[in-house]
Amino acid sequence: MYRQKATQPERDDIGQQPAAPTPSGVGRLEPPVLLWIVAVSCLAGTPVVRGVSPLATDDADTVEPGRLEFNAGWALSRDPSATTHSMAFNPVLGLSSRGEFGLTFGYQWLDGRGSESDAQGATDVTFSSKWFLWEPVCERLKLSMRFDLKLPTAPAADGLGTGDPDAGVVLCATWSWHSTDLDVNVGYTATDASRRVFREAQWFLGLAARHPLSERWSVVGESYALLPHGEAAPARAAYFSGGAQLVIRKDLLLSGLVGTSVGRERSDLTATLGFTRLF
Numbered sequence: 001m002y003r004q005k006a007t008q009p010e011r012d013d014i015g016q017q018p019a020a021p022t023p024s025g026v027g028r029l030e031p032p033v034l035l036w037i038v039a040v041s042c043l044a045g046t047p048v049v050r051g052v053s054p055l056a057t058d059d060a061d062t063v064e065p066g067r068l069e070f071n072a073g074w075a076l077s078r079d080p081s082a083t084t085h086s087m088a089f090n091p092v093l094g095l096s097s098r099g100e101f102g103l104t105f106g107y108q109w110l111d112g113r114g115s116e117s118d119a120q121g122a123t124d125v126t127f128s129s130k131w132f133l134w135e136p137v138c139e140r141l142k143l144s145m146r147f148d149l150k151l152p153t154a155p156a157a158d159g160l161g162t163g164d165p166d167a168g169v170v171l172c173a174t175w176s177w178h179s180t181d182l183d184v185n186v187g188y189t190a191t192d193a194s195r196r197v198f199r200e201a202q203w204f205l206g207l208a209a210r211h212p213l214s215e216r217w218s219v220v221g222e223s224y225a226l227l228p229h230g231e232a233a234p235a236r237a238a239y240f241s242g243g244a245q246l247v248i249r250k251d252l253l254l255s256g257l258v259g260t261s262v263g264r265e266r267s268d269l270t271a272t273l274g275f276t277r278l279f
Contacts, residue, residue, distance in 0.1 A: 052183060053090065054255065054274055056239070057206030057222045059183045060142035060174040062130055063094035069102075073255075073274020077267045081116045082159075085109045086123060099131040105153075108160055119158035126150045130172070139176060146170040148189070164192035170204065183208040185224070202234065203227040216247045220257075237263025241270060251278040 052059040053071045063069045071090040076083065085108065092102030106123040110116075130146040148168040154161025168189030175182045187204035206224035213219060221242035228236055241259025248254055257272040 052208065052210065052220075053092075053276060054257070054272060055183075055208050055220065055222050056204075056224050057183050057185050057208035058130070058146060058170060058172045059181065059208075060132070060144040060172045062098065062100040062132065062144070063092050065094045065096050067094045068092070068279040069094075070277045070279065071274060073272060075274075076269070076271045078269040079267045081113055083111045083113075085111075088123065092128075099129065101127075101129045103127050108154070110158070110160060117158075119155070119160055121155040121158060121160050122153050124150050124152055124154045124161050141176075142174045144172045146172055146187075162191060165194055166191050168204075180209060180211045183210070183222075188229070200234070201229040203229055218245045219243070220245060220255075226263075235263055237261055237266040239266075239270075243272070252276070 053069075054073065069092040071088075071092070073088065075086045075088065077086075078084075086106055087108075088104060088106035090102060090104045092100055094100050104123075104126045108120065108123050110119040112118050127149045128146055130144055133143045133145055146169070148166075148170070150166040150168075152161055152163045152165055154163075156163030166189055168187055170185050170187035173184045175184075183206070185204060185206035187206075189202050189204065191200035191202065204224065204226060206222060208220065208222035210220050211218060219242065221240075223238065223240050225238045226234070226236060228234060239259060239261040241257050243255060243257035245256075246254045253276045255272070255274050255276070257270075259270045261267050261270070
């Protein structure tokens, strides 16, 4: 989320916020589209601008009412069997002082190795809506809930998606301490949500830190885990990433992120280049 504030400086796979992250449960070949980084900055003489997208770990804030946040960029994900490139787009509209609504969509290319075939096609489309659970007395601690619905628009026959709709919910908490923000997420996604029994569900546990280095530069890092819940759920995995963020101007942010993961059939390298624009 990207917004203006008058005080302190400011998203596998389960979470796609796009990024993405919100949890999407697309599988091992889906790139971490949600891993998009936006800046934390402090501009002298103006309200502070800060954001968390494209981190998979979301914050508790929402886009200001009537404003449109647009995230876009390129992501790379490499695992032992293939390298996936993707372009993702994530518009988010502020609905009120307490809520927002957005969607994530894009296109992806898979370069297979060995027995894995090359493929390309659209990514899944994810709709997300986030709402404050309450208005905090102070800016230091905030809590909100995000609801996600993934539509299976990616071609499952080519290994680019599961072909099933997913539904998820994520509890987002943000704690601000001086110039540093800490975000904590606990999420649950039901893969193939059309079934009565969720055999491929996943838990999402995420922790992110955002800290400004100067008026224009900041650093961001996160770690999150995907934990299986169900007899057919994917194997557990943990992701680690970090990067730098640059404020070009008050409403335009550039970002870069690199990372890796541990777990069976998971990416050994991820990279993201993207931007966020506030209208």
